[in-house]
Amino acid sequence: MATVSLMHPDAAAWFAKRTSSWRDWSLADLRRRKGDTRISVVLPALDEEPTVAEIVTGVRTLIPLVDEVIVVDSGSVDRTAEVARRAGAAVHHRDDILPETGSRPGKGEVLWKALAVATGDILVYVDADLTDFRPHFVTGLLGPLLEDPATLMVKAFYDRPLLDVSAAGGGRVTELAARPLLNAYFPELAGVVQPLAGEYAARRSLLESLPFAAGYGVETGLLIDTYRTAGLDAVAQVDLGQRTHGHQDTAALGRMAATILHTIHARVFPDRPTWPTLTQFERHGDTVTPADREVAHPDRPPMVTVAQYR
Ligand SMILES: O=c1ccn([C@@H]2O[C@H](COP(=O)(O)OP(=O)(O)O)[C@@H](O)[C@H]2O)c(=O)[nH]1
Numbered sequence: 001m002a003t004v005s006l007m008h009p010d011a012a013a014w015f016a017k018r019t020s021s022w023r024d025w026s027l028a029d030l031r032r033r034k035g036d037t038r039i040s041v042v043l044p045a046l047d048e049e050p051t052v053a054e055i056v057t058g059v060r061t062l063i064p065l066v067d068e069v070i071v072v073d074s075g076s077v078d079r080t081a082e083v084a085r086r087a088g089a090a091v092h093h094r095d096d097i098l099p100e101t102g103s104r105p106g107k108g109e110v111l112w113k114a115l116a117v118a119t120g121d122i123l124v125y126v127d128a129d130l131t132d133f134r135p136h137f138v139t140g141l142l143g144p145l146l147e148d149p150a151t152l153m154v155k156a157f158y159d160r161p162l163l164d165v166s167a168a169g170g171g172r173v174t175e176l177a178a179r180p181l182l183n184a185y186f187p188e189l190a191g192v193v194q195p196l197a198g199e200y201a202a203r204r205s206l207l208e209s210l211p212f213a214a215g216y217g218v219e220t221g222l223l224i225d226t227y228r229t230a231g232l233d234a235v236a237q238v239d240l241g242q243r244t245h246g247h248q249d250t251a252a253l254g255r256m257a258a259t260i261l262h263t264i265h266a267r268v269f270p271d272r273p274t275w276p277t278l279t280q281f282e283r284h285g286d287t288v289t290p291a292d293r294e295v296a297h298p299d300r301p302p303m304v305t306v307a308q309y310r
C-alpha cells in the first residue's frame with residue numbers, strides 16, 4: 001500500500017524528481033558533458049593531517065574531469081598544509097586570501113574565501129576529515145550540474161555511521177537540530193536528506209551571489225538562500241552510499257547547533273535580536289563553571305560585492 005507522506009507537497013514532489021544516485025553518471029558520460037566547464041574541488045581543512053592527503057589523492061584520480069584540487073587551510077597547527085601540498089593540492093591559507101577583508105574563524109570563512117582562489121565554474125566542496133572518501137563522491141555531485149544548466153546546487157546524502165559507536169547515528173546535529181528547525185520553518189526543504197552534508201557542488205554564479213553564514217552555519221545558510229533566491233528545483237541531491245568522518249564531542253556539537261539555530265533565526269526573524277553567546281558548563285574538581293562561547297556571527301557578504309574580488 002502506498003504510504004501517504006505528511007511532508008509539504010512541494011517537498012514531496014521535489015524529493016521524487018530531484019533525487020538521484022551517483023551510479024546514474026559514468027566518468028565517460030561526465031567527461032563528454034564537461035565541455036569547457038572548469039571544475040574546482042575545494043577542501044576546507046582545520047587540523048586534518050591524518051586524512052587530507054588520501055582525499056586529495058582520490059580527487060586527483062579524476063583529473064582532467066576535475067581541473068584543480070584546492071585545500072584552504074583554516075588556521076591549522078598540524079601539518080595539514082604540508083601533507084596536502086605533497087599530495088598534489090594547491091594549498092592556500094585563509095590569511096593569504098583577500099587579506100584586506102581580515103580573517104574570521106570557522107568553516108564558512110574558508111568556503112567563502114575559496115571563491116577568490118578557485119578558478120572553476122563549478123565548485124565541489126568536500127570535507128577533509130572523511131575516512132572513506134571515494135571519487136564517486138565528486139562524480140555523483142557533478143552529474144546533475146553537467147546534465148542540466150538549471151540545476152545550481154547538488155547536495156550529497158548518505159548513510160552516516162557513528163564511527164566506533166554504531167552503524168547509524170551520525171549526523172547528530174542534523175537529526176536533533178537542523179532537520180527539526182528546517183521542517184518547521186522551511187517545510188519545502190524537508191525532502192533534503194542531509195541538509196548539513198559537507199559534500200556539495202554548486203555553480204560559481206550562484207555561490208558568488210549569496211552571503212556565506214559563519215562557521216558551521218554555512219551549509220544551512222547556503223541551502224536556505226539558494227531555495228529562496230533560485231527556487232527549490234535549482235537544488236538536487238545525490239545518494240553517495242555511506243560517509244564516515246571524524247566526530248566532535250557533544251559540547252562542540254552543541255555549539256554547532258547553536259550557530260545553525262542563529263543562522264536560521266536570522267533568516268526567519270531578521271528584526272528580532274538573539275543573545276549571541278551560548279553558555280555551557282564544565283566541571284573542574286568539585287566545582288562546575290560556566291563556559292561562554294560566541295555562536296552568532298555576521299555572514300560574509302556575497303563575493304560579487306567585495307571590492308577586492310577580481
Ligand atoms: O573552523 C573550521 C572548522 C571546520 N573546518 C573543516 O570543515 C570540515 C567539516 O568540519 P568538522 O569535521 O569539524 O565538522 P563535522 O563533520 O564534525 O560536523 C572539515 O574538513 C574541517 O577541517 C574548517 O575548515 N574550519
Ligand SMILES: O=C(O)[C@@H](COP(=O)(O)O)O[C@H]1O[C@H](CO)[C@@H](O)[C@H](O)[C@H]1O
Pocket residue numbers: 107127160162169170171172173174175196197198199216217218219220245246247248253256
Ligand atoms: O550533520 C551533522 O550533524 C554534523 C555532525 O555530524 P556527526 O554527528 O559528527 O556525524 O556534521 C555536519 O554538519 C556540519 C555543519 O553543517 C558540516 O559542516 C559538516 O560537513 C557535516 O559533517
